[in-house]
Amino acid sequence: MSRIDLNADLGEGFGRWSLTDDAGLLKVVTSANIACGFHAGDPATMERVCRLAVAQGVAIGAQVSYRDLVGFGRRFIAASADELRADVLYQIGALDGFARAAGGRVSYLKPHGALYNAVVHHEAQAAALVAAVTAYDRELFVLGLPGSRWLTLAGEAELRTVGEGFVDRGYTTTGTLVPRGEPGAHVDPADIPARAVAMASDRSIVSVDGSPVATPVESLCVHGDSPGAVATARAVRSALAAAGVSVRSFVEG
Structure with missing residues (x-):
């Protein structure tokens, strides 16, 4: 039987504003990427989502970002390696x-x-992330795009790497994500369950130009801030089960 992890971005709010149905998603996913305050997430939200995750037996991951609350962490910042x-x-x-x-x-x-x-390509910033993980806890797993400099450098540092695939995002022919705002960046919700099964079972999907792209992944992501995220996650998990794929967090070994 194939096995895959299912993760979602959670805790993406600030104060009275919230973008994610944390309680709903935590009933479906096996790993929770929790915002740490730099792109979203205030202390009370971080504490609440951690408690919910522990109660549901869901693995907790730090979703780290540039210091960019206003831009939701979606703007590149030319931070030095030491600062990052x-x-x-x-x-x-x-x-x-x-x-x-x-x-x-x-x-x-x-x-x-x-x-x-x-x-994916920025050597100095990828190395900065590796340095932060090794300084804090070398036993942490690290998620990223297969083939990225981030995972390559992490592997060279003997960290535990996990290739990640995105069931709701389009891919280029080189295996990178289609930039937001460009045609094909977002997948039709009706197609997401089948894409999840293809990633988990065949380790391959179809790119925006119709050619196959290898996806050597151990974890699948559903964006928690997308409309209907809970329903999407449920549909993905049901499709995986129907295809004989076991859904379990990678931290369980």
């Missing part, structure tokens, strides 16, 4: 404090938004 390393280390520690107070711990790290896309 410190910012990432700060975010991991903040979330881990709430996770441990709730009876859990941060088990993995995933970059968010523009930072995620930058470290």
